Amino acid sequence: MWAIYKKELKTYFLSPIGYISIGIFMLMYSIFFYATTITYYSVDMGNLYYATARYGLLLIVPLLTMRIFSEEKRNGTEQLLLTSPKSVTSIVLGKFFAAVTIILITIILSIVYAVIVSFFGTVNIPTMLATILGFILVAIAAISIGMLVSSLTENQIVSAIITIAILVAPWFLIEISDIFSAVDLMDKFMKFPYGLISIPDVISLVSITIMCILITIILIKRRKAIS
Amino acid sequence: MIEVKNVTKKYESTIAVDNISFEVKDGEVVGLLGPNGAGKSTTMNMITGYIEPTSGQIFVNGIDILKKPNKVKKQIGYMPEGVPLYYELTPKEFISYMAELKLVKKKERKQEVQRVINEAGLQEVQNRLIRNISRGYKQRVSLAGALVGNPDVIILDEPTVGLDPKQITEIRELIKKLGKNHTVILSSHILSEISQICEKVIIINKGKLIAVDTPENLEKATMDNNGILLTVEDPKNNIRNLKDQIKEIKNVELVKDNHDGTKQYLILSSSDVDLRKQLFNLLPKQDIVILELKKSETTLEEAFIKLIDAVEVNKNYNSKEENKAQKNENKEKAIEQEKSNKKEEKK
Known part of the structure; x- marks a missing residue:
């Protein structure tokens, strides 16, 4: 797993995609920092993370995950991985954690805003940590969904569009029926910015992640038999 | 292993x-x-x-x-x-x-x-x-x-x-x-x-x-013929008669005309005879000048194509036979049907 993780992380920064993703994230943090914190003279960091999760995670993560398996499949390098003595599980997890690392980097960089706020007031640290926990959980769920989609197609664009559709569609489908809130990641993030760690929300985000990772592993193993 | x-x-x-x-x-x-x-x-x-x-x-x-x-x-x-x-x-x-x-x-x-x-x-x-x-x-x-x-x-x-x-x-x-x-x-x-x-x-x-x-x-x-490649200067075109003089020759094929009075031929015989000596002795007597004489080697390429063709030809042949058999059966059936129809009409 370690070998694949290192190589994947390196690849993010050898192609511009790592820098672009982090750059766009920082731009979004800045915009929302201005819009939610500075404009309202507030020390509340919750809205900052909520807005970034909604518009950042769900739109940027697909760009991060679209290449994970699609690119390997198109270039044929998938053959190198799958004929190596590494297990499918370690390949999938290595790639997954590399993408998670990119998001973690942006979170660490975002702490700078808390530092700025702390000059003018007191930041509620526990609430902020709860929000960051929720942010990470939403991020890993979104990444696992993106990775699953990427393992289904050779085409990166198709992979990105389908992932965006899966992540964003529930926002509008709620208008039709409340049932769709069950698949809306943002719905599960709602309580974290208030400093509430809701166990059902944590469980559902973690289980979405585990489920998507497992399906990815099963699909790749299964494809050996049918392709 | x-x-x-x-x-x-x-x-x-x-x-x-x-x-x-x-x-x-x-x-x-x-x-x-x-x-x-x-x-x-x-x-x-x-x-x-x-x-x-x-x-x-x-x-x-x-x-x-x-x-x-x-x-x-x-x-x-x-x-x-x-x-x-x-x-x-x-x-x-x-x-x-x-x-x-x-x-x-x-x-x-x-x-x-x-x-x-x-x-x-x-x-x-x-x-x-x-x-x-x-x-x-x-x-x-x-x-x-x-x-x-x-x-x-x-x-x-x-x-x-x-x-x-x-x-x-x-x-x-x-x-x-x-x-x-x-x-x-x-x-x-x-x-x-x-x-x-x-x-x-x-x-x-x-x-x-x-x-x-x-x-x-x-x-x-896969080699069933011995081939000899022969480049000759033959103004009277005496090579036509070669087949009559050496009985072992199966065929004489023109490979290419060099347009300088020389021509290259491929001489085929069955695989157990080597005609090179005979040709070397006979051709000068016929006013044919030998410029080059060598054994043509079947390449693996030919072997490969032959093997693949052999399998395919067999398959086609078999399926044709089957078709024929089926057609015959159909014909027989049709004739029998006609006969029985006629019988019924008579009744």
Whole structure:
């Protein structure tokens, strides 16, 4: 797993995609920092993370995950991985954690805003940590969904569009029926910015992640038999 | 040692590999030969564990690939078709990544990577991006990726496709060198290549195994005519009468007219007679000047085409026979029907 993780992380920064993703994230943090914190003279960091999760995670993560398996499949390098003595599980997890690392980097960089706020007031640290926990959980769920989609197609664009559709569609489908809130990641993030760690929300985000990772592993193993 | 036993790979509507069995012994260099779409890559993908066979078993050094895939994969170095590489890495980075994937120990990794770089002749380009190096070097990087970790078995899928003649000879030399202490399977549709490198040839077509033999034996087995290539100066065109004078000659064919008064002919006889001496004695007496006289050798290429055609012709012939039989049956039935109809009418 370690070998694949290192190589994947390196690849993010050898192609511009790592820098672009982090750059766009920082731009979004800045915009929302201005819009939610500075404009309202507030020390509340919750809205900052909520807005970034909604518009950042769900739109940027697909760009991060679209290449994970699609690119390997198109270039044929998938053959190198799958004929190596590494297990499918370690390949999938290595790639997954590399993408998670990119998001973690942006979170660490975002702490700078808390530092700025702390000059003018007191930041509620526990609430902020709860929000960051929720942010990470939403991020890993979104990444696992993106990775699953990427393992289904050779085409990166198709992979990105389908992932965006899966992540964003529930926002509008709620208008039709409340049932769709069950698949809306943002719905599960709602309580974290208030400093509430809701166990059902944590469980559902973690289980979405585990489920998507497992399906990815099963699909790749299964494809050996049918392709 | 690789054993492939009754392996079949079926897709929804087609059979890519149809009940193939063969054996490759330790230290052998074996060529997998067949036209495009014959099932070469599918067979290789199954041996390397990239895809699973629909039925049948594959053993590498006695271990079943389906039961202990990771143990088997450790012993195999694979260079897949189309040279898949990570273009954003340098050859050195790529090879050391492959070394990590192949579970080469951390202590030995640096040394092993350097060894493979030297063996594949990549010293000059090792720190340039793979994206920017030439096709020949890319091929070598891919080959180096297969060599790293010093696996017992090396499987190369069309290793020389798209290279220039000089690069082809270099890669061939490299493969020959590898054959000394590795078991090598390589696929190709270029026959001269196989006959130069391989000790054994496995010919497959349309998923079926057609022949397993040495290149020399295959050539002999498919040779049913002895041919002599003859370049002559023959102003009176006396060569027309040659067939009457030497009875063993089956046919005299004009190969080409050089338009300088000389012509090249191919003289065919049955494979057990050699006419060279006779021709050499007889032709000057007929006012024919011999400029060149040599035995024409059937190439492996011809052997290959003959083998594949033979299988196909048989199939067509059989199916035609079947059609005929069926038609006859239908006719008989129709006649009987008519007869019975007539009988009924009479009644």
